[in-house]
Amino acid sequence: EAQVTQNPRYLITVTGKKLTVTCSQNMNHEYMSWYRQDPGLGLRQIYYSMNVEVTDKGDVPEGYKVSRKEKRNFPLILESPSPNQTSLYFCASSIGLAGFQDTQYFGPGTRLTVL
Amino acid sequence: GQNIDQPTEMTATEGAIVQINCTYQTSGFNGLFWYQQHAGEAPTFLSYNVLDGLEEKGRFSSFLSRSKGYSYLLLKELQMKDSASYLCAVRAPDYTGANNLFFGTGTRLTVIP
Numbered sequence: 001e002a003q004v005t006q007n008p009r010y011l012i013t014v015t016g017k018k019l020t021v022t023c024s025q026n027m028n029h030e031y032m033s034w035y036r037q038d039p040g041l042g043l044r045q046i047y048y049s050m051n052v053e054v055t056d057k058g059d060v061p062e063g064y065k066v067s068r069k070e071k072r073n074f075p076l077i078l079e080s081p082s083p084n085q086t087s088l089y090f091c092a093s094s095i096g097l098a099g100f101q102d103t104q105y106f107g108p109g110t111r112l113t114v115l
Numbered sequence: 116g117q118n119i120d121q122p123t124e125m126t127a128t129e130g131a132i133v134q135i136n137c138t139y140q141t142s143g144f145n146g147l148f149w150y151q152q153h154a155g156e157a158p159t160f161l162s163y164n165v166l167d168g169l170e171e172k173g174r175f176s177s178f179l180s181r182s183k184g185y186s187y188l189l190l191k192e193l194q195m196k197d198s199a200s201y202l203c204a205v206r207a208p209d210y211t212g213a214n215n216l217f218f219g220t221g222t223r224l225t226v227i228p
Contacts (some may be wrong), residue, residue, distance in 0.1 A: 033215070042220035043158070043202065050214065056211055090157060102206075103148070104216060106157035 002027045004107035006091050013081055021076045021110050023091030023105065031096030032074040033058070033104070036087040043090065049074055050096060059082075081114045094115045117141045118220035121203050126225045127193055135188045135222045137203035145214050149177050149188045150202040152221065158202055162188065190224075198226045 004025045007093065013019055025104075032050040035058075045058030049068040063085055065077040078085060091107040118140045125174040127133040139147070146165040150158035164170055164179035164186060188201055200221040206214050 004140075035218075040220060043204075043218040045215055045217075048215060050213055056213065060214065088155075102146075102218075103160045103163065106159070108157050109155070 002105070003104050004008060004091055005094055006089075006107035006110050006111060009108060010111050012115065014115050015082055016080050019069070019080075019112075021112070023074045023076065023107055024072050025074075025091075025093040025105070026072065027093060027105070028071065029093035029095055029105075030071070030091045031102075031104075032068065032091065034074070034076045035090045035092065036060065036085075037086050037090060037109075039066075046076070046089075052069060057075050081112075083114050086112060086114050117205065117207060117217040119203055119205055119217055121201075121222045122141060123220065124223045124225070125220075126227060127190075128196060129193055129226055129228050131193050132191050133193060133224065135190075135201050135203075136202065137183050137186045137188070137219060139186070139203070139205045139219075141205050141207040141217060143202040143207040145175075145206040145208065147179055147186050148204040148206065148216065149175075150204060152200045152202055154199075161201075168176075193226050195226050195228070196225065198224060200224070 032110045035043045039074045042087040045088045047066040049055045092104040121137045149161040152158040162177040169178045174191045179186045200223045202221045203219040204216045
């Protein structure tokens with residue numbers, strides 16, 4: 001089954017304790033992206049990757065890191081989480097071809113609470 | 116910056132028709148998407164428009180006018196399960212030339228009996 005998976009689905013942590021949220025897709029997609037979703041603000045892009053070893057900042061990258069060492073995986077790293085990073089996080093992937101109906105497929109989401 | 120506006124909330128009656136509007140001002144345009152998102156779940160793809168006009172898919176239709184920076188999603192024969200948030204998203208190039216999706220804040224639709 002074609003899918004995007006994220007782990008963990010729920011996480012409660014404390015300020016300053018490094019954490020990683022994993023994202024994996026099995027569709028051989030080149031483009032992957034991380035979003036955060038907050039009430040009243042909608043989905044905002046954190047980082048994206050056009051291909052292996054190619055990553056770039058989205059609208060709200062501060063406090064986050066990513067890596068893309070393999071095509072299928074795109075982990076999100078919070079080196080020193082703070083309470084303002086409490087949010088619902090989504091990973092998404094797509095083929096990555098502009099000019100086509102390049103639908104983004106979303107993972108199930110990770111609900112993160114930083115105390 | 117990219118600006119995408121849609122109403123925050125709408126209510127409609129089961130069996131009726133509802134139109135959810137979206138206006139956008141973006142630097143560049145490579146397509147407009149509508150997603151459905153049930154509370155606490157992932158967004159799922161509904162429709163895509165890149166040329167002006169109406170795209171119909173069963174009970175759902177989406178319209179685009181690029182000159183007006185305007186789109187709408189039309190839902191017919193509303194069912195209770197259509198209660199969800201509807202997200203308008205525009206694909207546009209960023210400063211690197213990469214095509215990213217920029218989302219509106221979503222319209223929460225409540226269907227009442």
